[in-house]
Amino acid sequence: MTVKRPTSSSVVLSWMPVAAMVVVAAADVVAGPGVGFLPLAALRPAFAGLLGGWRRVALIGAVALVLCVGLGLYDGLFQERRGFSAMASVAGVTGAGIAAAVMRGRREAELASVRSIAEVAQRVLLRPVPRTAGPLQAAVSYTSAVAEARIGGDLYEVVASPHGVRVIVGDVQGKGLTAVETAAVVLGAFREAAHDEPDLVVLGERLERSVARELEGEKFVTAVLAEIASDREVVFLNYGHPAPMVVRRDGTLDFPQPPSYALPLGLGAHGIEGPKPHRVAFAPGEQLLLYTDGVTEARDEAGSFYPLGERAHLLKASDAHGALEALRADLMRHTAGPPHDDAAMLLLRYHGHGEGKSVPIE
Structure with a gap:
């Protein structure tokens, strides 16, 4: 469990009511009754309403009222209307601050509930990939463009099937809940078809039908499918997605392009030919990085x-997860701020163990 440390801004806000109380009281005593600092006592509960619960606002308001009465008696303001006006101002601002604090607390509780649901949805939709699958080690990184979001429009999955290790990385057009729903459709269809379909092309056609049934208009999903069997090669199906990156044992790079470009999932109208599979050598000691355009x-x-x-050298770390985290950290430094698009990366390392036999997902 991580403990949330207070930020410098929250510390400043928490001390502002006390500071306002001290400043107003000191100024009123020094300046005397003729200047009229007493109405500024309403600033204390106003500042308290910016941070903290309604009880804190009520406490600060009560202290401000007591101080207001004391200063009013000291200045002799209750012989006229100014003292009562100042007390009314403090009471009114305190009441408004309490109401605001109650509403803020409810919104924060609702937000916490939504975040909890999002975390559950992430575990169901974007569940952790297996650390090993067949002859491969796997690691994944996902960075959402939406602040505090756990899931978005990018998708990934690794399935150890009887037909080899099958992988998908995709990017749904659009943002928000609609993109998440589309990603769920694609992943659900892929997880089922990856086990059932012996042919990767037929698997892709099944995905196309599933997506076409769900999507409307011109919405689409770019995706790349990969299959790694026991013949030291990887087979790709590319639906308008960025070409994967293969890191060879000698450090050279390969970005295998499809023989012909195909439309993304959801745009494959009847009669239009889908993507053609293309095979690329992939041997022990080599790495395969699939990613989205983010x-x-x-x-x-x-x-x-x-x-x-140019940053492929960051993947040299012995641990796959550490290597991918180094690449992600470098990507964040490059953008120097929050990303403008979701960014997903899936790293596969061919270690050779389990080659030629079915290995359960860990």
């Missing part, structure tokens, strides 16, 4: 795209 299209302050190929 990685390669991430810009720095000068507007330059993230140079993924």
